[in-house]
Amino acid sequence: MTRSDPVAEPFPDNTDALLALGHALREAGYNFTTVTPATHAIVNARSQNAEARNLRDVVGWSRPFRAEILPAPLLALMREAGAVVEEDGLLRPTVRFSSLDDELFAHSSYPPSATDAVFFGPDTMRFVGAVLAHLAARKTPVRRAVDLGCGSGAAGICIAKRSPGAEVVLVDINPAALRAARVNARLAGTDGIEARHSDMLRDVEGTFDLIVSNPPFMVDPAARAYRHGGGPLGAGLPLAVVEQAIERLAPGGSLVMFTGAAIVDGADPFRDAVAEACGRAGLDWTYREFDPDEYGEELANAVYADVERLALVVVTVARP
Missing domain, CATH: 3.40.50.150 (Vaccinia Virus protein VP39)
Structure with a gap:
């Protein structure tokens, strides 16, 4: 397994914590337009995108990240929701949030390879x-x-x-x-x-x-x-x-x-x-x-x- 080939994780089941995470993202001014999996793969494969540098990189681009790049309360909500796993010494999100119609929508992280993945694109x-x-x-x-x-x-x-x-x-x-x-x-x-x-x-x-x-x-x-x-x-x-x-x-x-x-x-x-x-x-x-x-x-x-x-x-x- 490599960082470009993460294991498919189930969609989180702690819905109250996931809702709180969504509200926190909205308060932080987060927004993200989700692209096709093909575009996502090309953009994430660029050397400068091997690791996340900010919130959009984590919750939008599904890039592996180090704990210190996120505010502690946000990371705590992700952990409580089951929306993050540890992999290869880094953390990896298991959920994405995308923007549409002035709302945020939770769905499966990239790549949506699980048989029960929740698609949004x-x-x-x-x-x-x-x-x-x-x-x-x-x-x-x-x-x-x-x-x-x-x-x-x-x-x-x-x-x-x-x-x-x-x-x-x-x-x-x-x-x-x-x-x-x-x-x-x-x-x-x-x-x-x-x-x-x-x-x-x-x-x-x-x-x-x-x-x-x-x-x-x-x-x-x-x-x-x-x-x-x-x-x-x-x-x-x-x-x-x-x-x-x-x-x-x-x-x-x-x-x-x-x-x-x-x-x-x-x-x-x-x-x-x-x-x-x-x-x-x-x-x-x-x-x-x-x-x-x-x-x-x-x-x-x-x-x-x-x-x-x-x-x-x-x-x-x-x-x-």
């Missing part, structure tokens, strides 16, 4: 942007919403901030994600949020005015919860989200989904499947390519031998 920001654009254009208030496969809970929390009195449910099958989402909801001071363990919506009752989701769409050999979409070329979970929306949207309700699609010989099988499912159910839908070519490095994997590009897409489904 540029796709999270794109997803939240799509949700906020939908809310701005929406003509009726949201009374009940669900963030399906919530991860850090970012989208659901941003909905709750803009929907006074609404019930917002954060759903995930990953217990680590639910711990993070609960901390983040409390840190944002949002009311009306409940985080619940459920495989899709199996353990959540009722219908929703708004369903939002950023399901994984990769074929991941490690089957990491935040990356592995399952099904044909990773489309299993995204299509399952569409099917859930067909079943659980209230009259006038909408689905907003940010995900990816594998394009094969100029065709988009996922788009075709969405069209078929929505047509069968009599629901309106839109499908927009947000970015025509992302994660190109994944195409070197044998499972994508027939795929020419991976596109990021925004799917909306509406019940009249």
Whole structure:
């Protein structure tokens, strides 16, 4: 093992201490924009970044550090939360905090290699942007919403901030994600949020005015919860989200989904499947390519031998 190849640690389970850490970071004026893992690896590999020099290096860039670079109260909170481990004579953070929508969100440290890692990155920001654009254009208030496969809970929390009195449910099958989402909801001071363990919506009752989701769409050999979409070329979970929306949207309700699609010989099988499912159910839908070519490095994997590009897409489904 080397310093560039840390052992994956579980997401901390002392949520009260983690919440206190989040408040302390906010009071310290901390902010950080999380980049892709590929960018993160390049930046951290620079010789001057072998060790952390300040708070952002520790809690944002996940760099190993010496105890003396952090204020003692902050380090004590990290220890109490289980957010730091000792490795190779240095300390290493096991949690990150990222900035979005004037809030801080706790999620897994870099690299997010554990099977239950809590992901947060540029796709999270794109997803939240799509949700906020939908809310701005929406003509009726949201009374009940669900963030399906919530991860850090970012989208659901941003909905709750803009929907006074609404019930917002954060759903995930990953217990680590639910711990993070609960901390983040409390840190944002949002009311009306409940985080619940459920495989899709199996353990959540009722219908929703708004369903939002950023399901994984990769074929991941490690089957990491935040990356592995399952099904044909990773489309299993995204299509399952569409099917859930067909079943659980209230009259006038909408689905907003940010995900990816594998394009094969100029065709988009996922788009075709969405069209078929929505047509069968009599629901309106839109499908927009947000970015025509992302994660190109994944195409070197044998499972994508027939795929020419991976596109990021925004799917909306509406019940009249």
